[in-house]
Amino acid sequence: MRLSMYGMTLIELVLVVALIGTGILAAAPSFNSIVSKNQTTTQINELVTAINLARSEASKVSGVVSLQATNAIDNTIDNDNEFGRGWCVVVGNPGDCTGDIIRSFPAPLGVDAINSESDSLQFNAFGAMHDNSTRTFIFCAPGKDRLITVTPVGRSKIDNVAPGDC
Numbered sequence: 001m002r003l004s005m006y007g008m009t010l011i012e013l014v015l016v017v018a019l020i021g022t023g024i025l026a027a028a029p030s031f032n033s034i035v036s037k038n039q040t041t042t043q044i045n046e047l048v049t050a051i052n053l054a055r056s057e058a059s060k061v062s063g064v065v066s067l068q069a070t071n072a073i074d075n076t077i078d079n080d081n082e083f084g085r086g087w088c089v090v091v092g093n094p095g096d097c098t099g100d101i102i103r104s105f106p107a108p109l110g111v112d113a114i115n116s117e118s119d120s121l122q123f124n125a126f127g128a129m130h131d132n133s134t135r136t137f138i139f140c141a142p143g144k145d146r147l148i149t150v151t152p153v154g155r156s157k158i159d160n161v162a163p164g165d166c
Helices: 010-061 079-085
Strands: 065-069 087-091 101-105 113-116 120-123 135-140 146-150 156-160
Touching (some): 010 087, 010 146, 010 156, 065 079, 079 113
Antiparallel strands (some): 065 087, 065 120, 087 101, 113 135, 146 156
């Protein structure tokens, strides 16, 4: 008569749990890096979304619509990081996030700075830059620095930042 055994021993169970734990510990730092980079990419895309929203709303209202930095007129705060405190899309050019706000965006998390030449950009009724200039945003974040360029016709593109710009 033969007896067959089903299941596993306690030693086998401990060994499997130890192997799974080791694998998780080895993968955790890589996973955290991926999550951080995805969060930064999402925040870069939010700024590009705000630029595109301002452009399309300008065509919709047949007038000037601005992308304004939050607290743009507060000179006591770091002037090199205008958009690092958040931004809003607003009808007209009030100089800050007051008046007829279309949408506001909170300050991005985990970002060192978002530098720009000015604290606002305006689009005309045709969706082009109101002053026919090219504007740039330098998005500085750990491990993922990007340059966002807005052309005179209002289109935006994302590039890598030159070394030393952040």
